[in-house]
Amino acid sequence: MTPSNPSRHLLTLALVLSLVCSTVTQPAAAAMMGTAQAAPGLRAEQIERVDRFLAQDSVRGLLEQQGVDPIAARARVQALSDSELQRIANNLDQLPAGGSALALIGAVFLILVILDIVGVIHVFKGL
Amino acid sequence: MTLVRVAGFAAVLLLAACGRTPVLGPAAGDGTRIELDRVPFYPQSAYQCGPAALATVLGQAGVVVDPEQLVAAVYLPERKGSLQVELVAAARRYGRVPYPINPDLAGLLDTVRAGHPVLVLQNLAIERWPLWHFAVVIGFDAQRDEFILRSGTTRREISSATSFLRTWQRAGNWGLVVLPPGQLPPAADRERYLRAVTDMEGVAPPEALREAFAAALTRWPDDPWALVGLGNAHYGAGDARAAEAAFRAVLATDPAHLVARNNLAQLLGERGCRAAALAILDVGLAQWPPAAREREQLAATRAELLAAAPVPEPGDCSPVATSGGVD
Secondary structure: OOOOOOHHHHHHHHHHEEEEEEHHHHHHHOOOOHHHHHOOHHHHHHOOHHHHHHHHHHHHHHHHHOOHHHHHHHHHHHOOOOOHHHHHHHHHHOOEEEEOOOOOOHHHHHHHHHHHHHOOOOOOOOO | OHHHHHHHHHHHHHHHOOOOOOOOHHHOOOOOOOOOOOOOOOOOOOOOOHHHHHHHHHOOOOOOOOOOHHHHEEEEEOOOOOOOHHHHHHHHHHOOOEEOOOOOHHHHHHHOOOOOOEEEEEEOOOOOOEEEEEEEEEEEEEOEEEEEEEEOOEEEEEEEEHHHHHHHHOOOEEEEEEEOOOOOOOOOOHHHHHHHHHHHOOOOOHHHHHHHHHHHHHOOOHHHHHHHHHHHHHHHHHHHHHHHHHHHHHHHHHOOOOOHHHHHHHHHHHOOOHHHHHHHHHHHHHOOOOOHHHHHHHHHHHHHHHOOOOOOOOOOOOOOOOOOOOO
């Protein structure tokens, strides 16, 4: 209905195809165990294999909520390790998000105002 | 009350810029001055210090990529920032090894001294109202007690050691070095490095994984974790014979290694050596008590082998000599 529809259909088709292809090719290597399973103390990871897909799903949803394009979000979650997925899934809001030094001026101003109010410094007295 | 405490803290922060004792002297060795001036510079736009800092360290590691291209990989529009874990993940996608440095001054100085710029997280404000920022440490000057950074829109930001270290500490002393595969960080921590490379599996190209695990084996010869990683990387790169040699090398020193045993049997099965594969699995199955989880994996591989249509066995199913043949 909207002009963007044809490209959307193409994207959907590509996604569906990639899903189908990945399920088709998977069984061949299904019995190869990943290197993560050779790491010490990682039996739990082995057992919770299925959880990775759940965690990827939930993190993908979170990234999309943060304004990330759905296709980009998909690629991003695939590059995250299990523990990184967990960390984002559990407390995205608490994780530091490095942004800009430019806002520092605003923050410094705020501190100066507070210090002035409390009486530690006297920047604004003469104004 | 809290306000007073915050204000007091902020006052200390501001006053610290005046009288200070040198902090770099003893740690860096007096007079040491290092600046990695060939590290590229990408001035950040708007809130995108994450993409800019990542492009900087990737550039040093041989990947020329514009920060604009990294925005889709690391930026969170609603948060107006980037997460540490996503910078790490994005480096993987470019086939580079993201290794977290030792979170202290010595770790930072050692890494820079070894020629690697360090991507750092800073909290430019205070704990209560954090202002997170990514920058890249490219050098330090012990005599002047300063750090040199690529930061924001400044190509050479000079920061007093005291104030930089304070902003760094408020961000957990987090620093990341991004290495071309094949290069080890200075004083590499075995587990941290192998974890970093293992997390690249399925994300970075197999060739990068081969180089990164091979480098680990030069530092920690015969390490089973690194050997299994190398074997899987060979397999991913389509070199099943080299993979086989790596798994055999693990079993030679650790016959109870589940992953090596399982994967070796799998490989042998794939190239038609069914009898040899079954024999290897049966040895393994006898190693564990009946209820062990390890048995489930081996039994599943065994069942899959038996279910496959039998093919004529090739002539070279027996183990070949593996001396020096693992890479």
